[in-house]
Amino acid sequence: MNPDASTIAAGAPIEVDLTPIAEGQDIKVFWRGKPIYISHRTKKQVEEAQKTPLKDLPDPQTDQQRTKPGHEQWLVVVGICTHLGCIPIAHEGSYNGFFCPCHGSVYDTSGRIRQGPAPTNLPVPPYAFLTDTKIQIG
Amino acid sequence: MSGPSDFQPTNPALKWIERRLPIMGLMHSSFVAYPTPRNLNYWWTFGAILSMMLAVQIVTGVILAMHYTPHADLAFKSVELIVRDVNFGWLLRNMHAVGASMFFLAVYIHMFRGLYYGSYKEPREVLWILGVIIYLLMMATGFMGYVLPWGQMSFWGATVITNLFSAIPYVGDSIVTLLWGGYAVGNPTLNRFFSLHYLLPFVIAGVVVLHVWALHVSGQNNPDGVEPKTAKDTVPFTPHATIKDFFGVSCFLLLYAWFIFYMPNYLGEADNYIPANPAVTPPHIVPEWYYLPFYAILRSIPNKLAGVVAMFAAIVVLAFLPWLDTARTRSSKYRPLAKQFFWIFVVVCVLLGYLGAQPPEGIYVIAGRILTVMYFAYFLILLPLLSRIETPRPVPNSIADAVLAKSGKAASIAAAFLIAGGLLVGGAQTARAEDSHGVSPPANKWSFAGPVGTFDRGALQRGLKVYKEVCASCHGLSYIAFRNLADPGGPGYSVAQAAAFASEYKIKDGPNDAGDMFERPGRPADYFPSPFPNEQAARTANGGAAPPDLSLITKARSYKRGFPMFVFDVFTQYQEQGPDYVAAVLQGYQDKAPAGFTLPEGSYYNTYFPGHAIKMPKPLSDGQVTYDDGSPATVAQYSKDVTHFLMWTAEPHMEARKKLGLQVFVFLILLAGLLYFTKKKVWASSH
Numbered sequence: 001m002n003p004d005a006s007t008i009a010a011g012a013p014i015e016v017d018l019t020p021i022a023e024g025q026d027i028k029v030f031w032r033g034k035p036i037y038i039s040h041r042t043k044k045q046v047e048e049a050q051k052t053p054l055k056d057l058p059d060p061q062t063d064q065q066r067t068k069p070g071h072e073q074w075l076v077v078v079g080i081c082t083h084l085g086c087i088p089i090a091h092e093g094s095y096n097g098f099f100c101p102c103h104g105s106v107y108d109t110s111g112r113i114r115q116g117p118a119p120t121n122l123p124v125p126p127y128a129f130l131t132d133t134k135i136q137i138g
Numbered sequence: 139m140s141g142p143s144d145f146q147p148t149n150p151a152l153k154w155i156e157r158r159l160p161i162m163g164l165m166h167s168s169f170v171a172y173p174t175p176r177n178l179n180y181w182w183t184f185g186a187i188l189s190m191m192l193a194v195q196i197v198t199g200v201i202l203a204m205h206y207t208p209h210a211d212l213a214f215k216s217v218e219l220i221v222r223d224v225n226f227g228w229l230l231r232n233m234h235a236v237g238a239s240m241f242f243l244a245v246y247i248h249m250f251r252g253l254y255y256g257s258y259k260e261p262r263e264v265l266w267i268l269g270v271i272i273y274l275l276m277m278a279t280g281f282m283g284y285v286l287p288w289g290q291m292s293f294w295g296a297t298v299i300t301n302l303f304s305a306i307p308y309v310g311d312s313i314v315t316l317l318w319g320g321y322a323v324g325n326p327t328l329n330r331f332f333s334l335h336y337l338l339p340f341v342i343a344g345v346v347v348l349h350v351w352a353l354h355v356s357g358q359n360n361p362d363g364v365e366p367k368t369a370k371d372t373v374p375f376t377p378h379a380t381i382k383d384f385f386g387v388s389c390f391l392l393l394y395a396w397f398i399f400y401m402p403n404y405l406g407e408a409d410n411y412i413p414a415n416p417a418v419t420p421p422h423i424v425p426e427w428y429y430l431p432f433y434a435i436l437r438s439i440p441n442k443l444a445g446v447v448a449m450f451a452a453i454v455v456l457a458f459l460p461w462l463d464t465a466r467t468r469s470s471k472y473r474p475l476a477k478q479f480f481w482i483f484v485v486v487c488v489l490l491g492y493l494g495a496q497p498p499e500g501i502y503v504i505a506g507r508i509l510t511v512m513y514f515a516y517f518l519i520l521l522p523l524l525s526r527i528e529t530p531r532p533v534p535n536s537i538a539d540a541v542l543a544k545s546g547k548a549a550s551i552a553a554a555f556l557i558a559g560g561l562l563v564g565g566a567q568t569a570r571a572e573d574s575h576g577v578s579p580p581a582n583k584w585s586f587a588g589p590v591g592t593f594d595r596g597a598l599q600r601g602l603k604v605y606k607e608v609c610a611s612c613h614g615l616s617y618i619a620f621r622n623l624a625d626p627g628g629p630g631y632s633v634a635q636a637a638a639f640a641s642e643y644k645i646k647d648g649p650n651d652a653g654d655m656f657e658r659p660g661r662p663a664d665y666f667p668s669p670f671p672n673e674q675a676a677r678t679a680n681g682g683a684a685p686p687d688l689s690l691i692t693k694a695r696s697y698k699r700g701f702p703m704f705v706f707d708v709f710t711q712y713q714e715q716g717p718d719y720v721a722a723v724l725q726g727y728q729d730k731a732p733a734g735f736t737l738p739e740g741s742y743y744n745t746y747f748p749g750h751a752i753k754m755p756k757p758l759s760d761g762q763v764t765y766d767d768g769s770p771a772t773v774a775q776y777s778k779d780v781t782h783f784l785m786w787t788a789e790p791h792m793e794a795r796k797k798l799g800l801q802v803f804v805f806l807i808l809l810a811g812l813l814y815f816t817k818k819k820v821w822a823s824s825h
Contacts, residue, residue, distance in 0.1 A: 033322030085301035
């Protein structure tokens with residue numbers, strides 16, 4: 001009952017061009033049937049995320065651990081709430097990050113859980129920068 | 139199953155079979171000669187009611203499966219086509235969907251009865267545990283069945299429930315992948331759920347056989363909780379229990395038919411008339427009403443794993459009941475304290491169900507936690523404690539003694555049944571999508587409301603005109619074929635008129651022999667063409683908000699009725715939230731947003747739209763459409779007419795449904811009456 005060959009093949013890595021995403025904007029792409037949020041964060045958002053003390057986090061992770069060095073303005077996370085799988089809304093909630101409308105989990109601009117029933121941060125999918133403006137997810 | 143049968147067929151052929159396979163003797167001893175306690179009340183008819191519901195679900199389900207397509211792209215449409223095109227498909231679907239709710243209603247009453255009369259106590263522990271297994275299987279079956287229509291609630295319900303298993307340490311994620319058959323809920327998930335939804339009812343039927351077997355070994359419990367001692371304590375199953383069960387079943391069918399024919403969507407979710415969309419989560423995901431108490435327990439615990447464990451523990455704890463409650467007196471009738479706490483427990487369960495449908499914030503969370511503690515305290519603290527400290531009243535020496543001392547309690551039982559049923563069923567309505575800013579739309583007078591409501595042909599024809607001249611430029615109507623315009627119960631056009639209407643449209647067809655697509659005039663069998671080739675095109679052309687297809691819009695939109703209105707709605711058959719909302723939105727445009735409200739760019743202010751900022755510009759203005767029949771050419775009239783029309787597109791067989799409902803009700807009431815008097819006659823000498 002594990003995924004069949006065609007399902008696995010359809011889950012191959014995808015390339016995403018980042019040039020159209022202006023600062024402060026984000027896009028949602030689908031990979032393996034999951035929505036992936038790619039946010040072009042503002043300097044202020046990056047600073048906020050980096051300065052957050054780890055003791056304030058239920059699932060401690062630094063912003064550096066969740067982004068690629070040299071590309072700190074880009075946040076790539078799986079847009080699936082770690083509680084029960086709803087899709088959080090971007091730019092909502094008291095941390096201006098993500099807010100899940102189902103059971104009220106609040107994530108910050110780094111996709112880290114801050115409030116609500118979700119146990120862990122929004123996962124970062126495997127991805128790599130092919131060039132400065134192109135990433136490959138998967 | 140009550141020992142060797144003395145049944146001997148007289149016919150030689152039957153005798154021949156009976157000597158080789160004593161099946162008639164088995165049937166005779168199980169369902170004819172089987173001694174049943176003579177003091178059983180109507181709560182004991184729910185066993186028969188449940189057997190009937192299982193049969194109804196299997197029969198309707200098998201026929202539905204003949205027409206259903208288990209594919210993520212086609213499932214939603216195939217369900218709509220069942221309702222619209224299959225002979226009596228609307229009836230089959232309503233029976234099956236409402237049937238699930240009725241099945242659970244009956245099983246809850248059956249379980250509470252067992253709880254109250256101590257039917258789980260020695261020697262019926264295995265019987266009880268088999269019942270808990272049936273209940274778990276029912277929950278799994280019901281959940282997977284709800285996924286099959288592949289609407290928004292189906293999809294997101296499946297996502298939330300399958301994600302529960304990801305809380306299990308180490309193996310959770312692998313289990314979820316096995317359930318999904320992919321990386322997320324998708325087509326493989328739908329396929330395996332369909333397969334299992336078809337399989338599990340037969341597993342249930344198998345366990346039911348074991349359940350009945352165990353019942354016939356230990357014998358039925360009874361309201362006084364004393365075992366039958368002499369022949370005076372029992373009556374033969376047939377005709378006594380049979381006729382009583384038939385009467386109980388006929389009364390239950392009346393309730394069932396009320397929902398099938400008059401309120402088929404009351405127990406469902408408006409959101410499930412929106413096709414599944416993996417990119418949009420509905421604002422409130424709520425399961426079907428029968429899972430709400432457990433959903434409330436899940437949400438009241440702030441830790442994910444603990445929440446999941448608590449939810450399953452709330453069900454599994456039932457299996458341990460025989461060893462948690464060790465009191466020697468079975469029936470709560472003779473346990474003054476247990477009786478009171480039982481009713482408190484019932485209230486706790488109903489309240490948990492109500493909370494399960496509320497948004498998880500503020501006071502609801504706190505109340506949920508208190509009630510969760512009370513739920514578990516009842517089983518883990520109270521029942522073991524009561525068994526030790528309570529002094530029960532003396533139980534009668536025998537069932538016969540109890541029957542002779544019995545006073546009329548039918549009225550109180552009937553009242554309790556009504557209240558419990560009303561509250562349990564009513565819990566569903568709270569599950570409706572709630573909007574935090576919306577204003578309740580004003581109620582309109584619709585000719586299609588009520589038990590004998592019909593469509594107004596004039597309004598349908600005018601509404602079609604408004605749709606064609608205004609709405610159709612952005613909104614599709616993809617489930618309606620031109621032939622439907624000539625269907626009975628529709629706008630009342632002739633077949634020739636429908637064909638002429640169709641020929642005005644250009645329909646894309648092909649490929650032809652040269653392999654090219656071409657356009658041709660529409661035929662009656664064609665469907666209304668959609669204005670945009672796909673959702674992305676519709677989105678791009680309309681500033682990011684795709685205009686929804688209107689075929690089902692009056693059933694896919696709703697607003698929260700709130701307590702206590704949703705309870706009254708069961709009795710008044712109020713079903714018109716959708717049309718009221720649609721008509722209100724069409725008329726709810728304000729030229730200027732009120733002070734303090736910032737309207738996003740490209741949006742318009744609408745009083746009744748949730749959040750008020752609607753992307754659709756004001757669609758209707760006075761005098762825009764010319765009516766031939768002299769009806770006023772006003773926005774109010776247009777809105778009502780087009781809503782009327784869209785109610786028909788959402789529910790094209792509504793008139794047939796209500797008409798058949800009336801006939802079924804007359805039949806059922808007569809049947810129930812006749813069965814009641816037959817039952818009286820049969821039982822005359824036994825009371």
